[in-house]
Amino acid sequence: MSRPAGRTILASTIAKPYQEEVISAVQKLSFKPTLVGLLANEDPAAKMYANWTSKTCESLGFNYKLVEVNKNDLETSLIKANRDDNVNGIMVYFPVFGDKQDQYLQQLISPEKDVEGLNFLYYHNLYHNVRFLDPPKNQQKSILPCTPLAMVKILEYLGVYNKILPYGNRLYGKKILVVNRSEIVGRPLAALLANDGATVYSVDINNIQQFTRGDDLSEHRHLVVDLKGDEYTVEKLAPQCDVIITGVPSENYKFPVNLVRHGTVVINFSSSKNFDDEIKQRAGLYVPSIGKVTIAILLRNLLRLIDNKKIRAGEVAEDV
Amino acid sequence: MSRPAGRTILASTIAKPYQEEVISAVQKLSFKPTLVGLLANEDPAAKMYANWTSKTCESLGFNYKLVEVNKNDLETSLIKANRDDNVNGIMVYFPVFGDKQDQYLQQLISPEKDVEGLNFLYYHNLYHNVRFLDPPKNQQKSILPCTPLAMVKILEYLGVYNKILPYGNRLYGKKILVVNRSEIVGRPLAALLANDGATVYSVDINNIQQFTRGDDLSEHRHLVVDLKGDEYTVEKLAPQCDVIITGVPSENYKFPVNLVRHGTVVINFSSSKNFDDEIKQRAGLYVPSIGKVTIAILLRNLLRLIDNKKIRAGEVAEDV
Known part of the structure; x- marks a missing residue:
C-alpha cells in the first residue's frame, strides 16, 4: 500500500485546546462541579463508556458520580438529581427502554442541568438559530447538543470553516454529506451546517434530503428538500462533496471508499468503524472517531x- | 350462536353527555373556538380521519381549519398556528416522519394550544398526579392526554370506577390488562389507572409490567415492576382480570377470546378490530371502539x- 497523501487526525489532538479551556475555567470556580451519570442499562458497553466518562471528568477537574439504578426507578433518581443543589450536570446513558419512553426521560432532565443539550428547548434553539435563553437581555447562552457542536469544532480545526468569510457563513460553497439523520445528532448537525452556509446532503435509510440555509428569515430556519431522481444517489453525490461525515451504529456498515474523492475531509462519529483503512489513501484529512x-x-x-445559573442568581454584574 | 349475556356499548352513547357539556360551554363563550388540524401525511386514512374530526367539531359548535402542508414545511406552519391569536387549539395528524422527528414536532405544539395533551409537561403531570399548572394558586387545570382520559371516562360510565370508594381510589381491587404500552396511550393509561388504585398488567411485545400505586409518596409516582416467570403470561393473567383493554394497531392481531372470563369488561381503542365477534358471548360489557x-x-x-388562557389574562376573578 502506498503512503497516504492525506493525514489522520486524532480526536485527542483536536480536543486538547478545549480540555485546557475547561481545566482553566474549573480552577477559577470556588467549587468542584459535579456531573451525575445515570446508568440503567445492563449493556457492558454502556458501563465501560460510563467508566471512561468518569476518568475523563476526574482528570479535567470535575467530580463524576455514577448512579446505577433499575430502569423502572430511573425516573425517581432523575428527579432527585434534578433537585439536588450539589449536582451541576446530569447525563443518562441511553438507550434505557429503547423506545419513546427514553424521549420522555430525556425531556425530564432539567434544562438547567442538561449537559448533553438534549432538551427540546435546546434543539428548538439550534434549528432556529436562537443563541440566548433570555431575550432581550441575552446573557444566558443556549446550550448546543454536544455531538453536533463537537463536529462544528472539528470542522473549524480542520479548516473547513473559512475564517475569511463572514461569521455565520463560513461554510459557504461547501458540500457536506452526512450519513445519519438521527434526532440526536444527524438532523441537528445538518441544520447547524446549513445555518453556517453549507449545502448538506442528509442520508438515512429512507431517502436523501438537502439542507440549505433557505430564505425563511422570519423563522431563521434552514430549508429542507427531499431529493428525488437518478442524479440524487449517494453514488452520485458523494464524489461531489468536500466533507463526508458518517454515523452508522453498525459494525457491518462500511461507507464505499471508492465514492470518496481524493482530498475529501472524512469524519466518522459512530462508535463503529464506518470506513475501511484504505480510506487513508483517499481522504485529505481523516478523523476516525x-x-x-x-x-x-x-x-x-x-x-x-x-x-x-450564576446569572439567574444575580451573581454576575448585569450590563443592561 | 346463543344470545349474548352481556351488552355491547357504543362510543356514541358514552360520548353523549360530554358532547352536551361541550355544546353548552361553547354557547356561553363570546366567540367560536377554532381548532387547527395540520395534515402533512399522504395517507388517505389520515385525510379521512381529518374530515371526520372536522364534521364532529363543526357539529358541536367549533370552527375546524384543516391545513395541508408538505412535511418539510410542517414546522413553519406549526409555529404560525402557535402564534396566531385566533387559533385556540392545534392538532397534528401523526405519523408524519414516522421517527423521532415526530416527537420534536409534537413538543413544538404550544402547551397552551395542545388539545391532545401530548406535551411533555402534561405527561409529566399525569405520571406524578399533578392536577394544576400554577401551584400554589391552583386555578389552571393541567390537561390530560385525550385517549387515556377518554378511557377513564368510559370506565366510569361502565361502573368500573366504584363511586362508594373514596375519590382517587375508586379502582381499588380491580385488575386491568392493557395490551399496548405506547408513550401516547398505553403507558400513561396504565399509570392513570394505577394512580386510581388498580393493579394494571401492561403488555407489550417485549414483556409484561405491573403498575400499582406503590408507595413513592414523595414523587406521587406509581410503581412499575417487570413481571418475570411462568405465572406471568397473558394466558395466566387475562382470565384473572376484571377489565381487558386492547390497542394493537394491526388488522392481523386478535386477542384470544378464550382467555376472557365471562363477564369481563372489554374495550378496544385500536382503530383495528382486536376482537372477533364471539367476544360478545364472553364480555359483560364490550366497547368495540x-x-x-x-x-x-x-x-x-x-x-x-x-x-x-382567561385565567392567565386575568379575565376570571381570582379567589386567592
Missing part, C-alpha cells in the same frame, strides 16, 4: 450551565 | 385551554 472532543464539549456545556 | 368519546374529550380539553 470524535469521542474525546465530544466529552470536552460536554464539560464546556456544564460550565456554561454553571454560568447561566 | 372509542373514537367518539376521544374527540369529545379533545374538545373538552380545548375549552379547558381557553379557560386557562
Whole structure:
C-alpha cells in the first residue's frame, strides 16, 4: 500500500485546546462541579463508556458520580438529581427502554442541568438559530447538543470553516454529506451546517434530503428538500462533496471508499468503524472517531450551565 | 350462536353527555373556538380521519381549519398556528416522519394550544398526579392526554370506577390488562389507572409490567415492576382480570377470546378490530371502539385551554 497523501487526525489532538479551556475555567470556580451519570442499562458497553466518562471528568477537574439504578426507578433518581443543589450536570446513558419512553426521560432532565443539550428547548434553539435563553437581555447562552457542536469544532480545526468569510457563513460553497439523520445528532448537525452556509446532503435509510440555509428569515430556519431522481444517489453525490461525515451504529456498515474523492475531509462519529483503512489513501484529512472532543464539549456545556445559573442568581454584574 | 349475556356499548352513547357539556360551554363563550388540524401525511386514512374530526367539531359548535402542508414545511406552519391569536387549539395528524422527528414536532405544539395533551409537561403531570399548572394558586387545570382520559371516562360510565370508594381510589381491587404500552396511550393509561388504585398488567411485545400505586409518596409516582416467570403470561393473567383493554394497531392481531372470563369488561381503542365477534358471548360489557368519546374529550380539553388562557389574562376573578 502506498503512503497516504492525506493525514489522520486524532480526536485527542483536536480536543486538547478545549480540555485546557475547561481545566482553566474549573480552577477559577470556588467549587468542584459535579456531573451525575445515570446508568440503567445492563449493556457492558454502556458501563465501560460510563467508566471512561468518569476518568475523563476526574482528570479535567470535575467530580463524576455514577448512579446505577433499575430502569423502572430511573425516573425517581432523575428527579432527585434534578433537585439536588450539589449536582451541576446530569447525563443518562441511553438507550434505557429503547423506545419513546427514553424521549420522555430525556425531556425530564432539567434544562438547567442538561449537559448533553438534549432538551427540546435546546434543539428548538439550534434549528432556529436562537443563541440566548433570555431575550432581550441575552446573557444566558443556549446550550448546543454536544455531538453536533463537537463536529462544528472539528470542522473549524480542520479548516473547513473559512475564517475569511463572514461569521455565520463560513461554510459557504461547501458540500457536506452526512450519513445519519438521527434526532440526536444527524438532523441537528445538518441544520447547524446549513445555518453556517453549507449545502448538506442528509442520508438515512429512507431517502436523501438537502439542507440549505433557505430564505425563511422570519423563522431563521434552514430549508429542507427531499431529493428525488437518478442524479440524487449517494453514488452520485458523494464524489461531489468536500466533507463526508458518517454515523452508522453498525459494525457491518462500511461507507464505499471508492465514492470518496481524493482530498475529501472524512469524519466518522459512530462508535463503529464506518470506513475501511484504505480510506487513508483517499481522504485529505481523516478523523476516525470524535469521542474525546465530544466529552470536552460536554464539560464546556456544564460550565456554561454553571454560568447561566450564576446569572439567574444575580451573581454576575448585569450590563443592561 | 346463543344470545349474548352481556351488552355491547357504543362510543356514541358514552360520548353523549360530554358532547352536551361541550355544546353548552361553547354557547356561553363570546366567540367560536377554532381548532387547527395540520395534515402533512399522504395517507388517505389520515385525510379521512381529518374530515371526520372536522364534521364532529363543526357539529358541536367549533370552527375546524384543516391545513395541508408538505412535511418539510410542517414546522413553519406549526409555529404560525402557535402564534396566531385566533387559533385556540392545534392538532397534528401523526405519523408524519414516522421517527423521532415526530416527537420534536409534537413538543413544538404550544402547551397552551395542545388539545391532545401530548406535551411533555402534561405527561409529566399525569405520571406524578399533578392536577394544576400554577401551584400554589391552583386555578389552571393541567390537561390530560385525550385517549387515556377518554378511557377513564368510559370506565366510569361502565361502573368500573366504584363511586362508594373514596375519590382517587375508586379502582381499588380491580385488575386491568392493557395490551399496548405506547408513550401516547398505553403507558400513561396504565399509570392513570394505577394512580386510581388498580393493579394494571401492561403488555407489550417485549414483556409484561405491573403498575400499582406503590408507595413513592414523595414523587406521587406509581410503581412499575417487570413481571418475570411462568405465572406471568397473558394466558395466566387475562382470565384473572376484571377489565381487558386492547390497542394493537394491526388488522392481523386478535386477542384470544378464550382467555376472557365471562363477564369481563372489554374495550378496544385500536382503530383495528382486536376482537372477533364471539367476544360478545364472553364480555359483560364490550366497547368495540372509542373514537367518539376521544374527540369529545379533545374538545373538552380545548375549552379547558381557553379557560386557562382567561385565567392567565386575568379575565376570571381570582379567589386567592
